[in-house]
Amino acid sequence: MTDRAHDGSGARNRLTRVALVLALGALLSGCGSARTHTRPPAAGDGPFWQAEFDGAAGTRPPEGSWTTETGNRDAEGWGNDELQYYTDDAANSALDGAGHLVISARPAPAGSELPCWTQEFCTWTSARLTTEGRTALTHGRVEVRAKLPTGTGLLPAIWMLGDNGVEWPGQGEIDICEVVGGEPRTVYGTAHGPTYFNENGIGGSTPLAADASEGFHTYAVDKQPRRITWSVDGEPYFTLTPQTLPSPRDWVFEQDMHLLLNVAVGGDWPGPPDTSTPSPASMTVDHVRFYGTGRA
Template identity: 85%
Template sequence: MKTRRRGRSGARSRRALVLVLAIGGLLSGCGSAPVRTEHPPAEEEPFWQAEFDGAAATRPSEEAWTAETGNRDAEGWGNNELQYYTDDAANSALDGAGHLVISARPAPDGSELPCYTQEFCTWTSARLTTAGKVALTHGRVEVRAKLPTGTGLLPAIWMLGDNGVEWPGQGEIDICEVVGGEPRTVYGTAHGPTYFNENGIGDSTTLAADASEAFHTYAVDKRPRRITWSVDGEPYLTLTPSKLPAPRDWVFEQDMHLLLNVAVGGDWPGPPDTSTPDPATMTVDYVRFFGEGRA
């Protein structure tokens, strides 16, 4: 089965979603308990972690990571995206200073990389996944990263379910997305069988500065029948089955693997232009899984 993102209807739908959730919170009553996130105890060790130590220009460990490739055969990754994902070090490699760097950059002249929405892809990038290698069942995933911002960009840190069902029944948790011209807005969203694309359940939070200017810790606490999103330890969304539309098909009690990618163009961020950074880089300091899972 080929896992991929489906189309998004755009930032307007996401803003409407935030409003719906806010109204829902008000209707639930003033006496509701504040949203809380469960940080791992200081003494708790992650059951799996990627610290990205190694020489510059080397690829991340194949024991944990797979670089998915292509565009046309993946139908533009479901969003009519313009980047061709490669397994080249130019698009994903260690920097020699303890970081993984995922770089979106214009495709080399004459590369003729087959694209879904046009003859050839005009950008290259990377999409790394731990599918079949590392997964979280229940616990917390933390990713400390600096995300690229700019017109036409959509960097994402997210998870997909390992239940073998075709998307959206597979289940998806978007730990964070930063879209195009909204450089200080972080979106967190869940998608499932009856709530996906513009009907995904989510919310957003605002950073003090552009996401590309500093590292932040993007995290999800994935507990039995409860998921909480946070940035730098500050929670901004909690999802439980009661917040899902009927029939409340909660699909998150399963192993879920992690994905890191920088998409370019497509349905949500729109096309890049001359102001789009070249290269546009996601710099990942670490990935850590706490709790229980597979490694």
């Protein structure tokens, strides 16, 4: 990975981000933002790659498909001054025996002394899984059916990074979904590139009827040539094209992009956890599916 260990959508000011989303919603009301239902892939057009997470409880995700990244300090707090130390322990990422992958953020064990970027030791552990070097989407749809943790200081993310070998943000990033801190019923989807990144990332948001932790939803991105559409449960809420960008030449998404799943704790956008933060705070993933073209 060639970025500075960036995690999710980077350092943000929450109020700035919300204002940006609202402004974009107004600007794009006539540019593909109509809420027409997204059809599922046609019958017979099955996924070219999928992860269904069948296996015994406590077993690790298949190494042939996933890499578990670790650390914090050497990754500069994953680019966002985060407080979790990513591990490859089954306590932080494992199958549950019922067809799910569970990624759990937990307080760090007493005496663990895990080196942290923003303080001497990390106070939480979690996991960050990636398909980098294994599986990537070129054009088509990626969909992830998952239940996301909610609570103060949490930032679960399902997202993609480009495989073009360029340093972030020129690498390109698509945040398929994020649910931040104290906004348990809001899903954010964002794109980052050479001139639009961190608090200037371009995206939208959509409400959920209940907290994201209360049920499974299908979070998806349709990545077509020069057009990306975000949806939840088949309902699109934001579309990005080159004309949406500060400059159309800054479109960097005509490339293979790999998937990442993680639960971050603390950092610049959600703020620190507190006594109300659930522990464990778990992302439960039912399946991941790639449709269209790519590398598997």
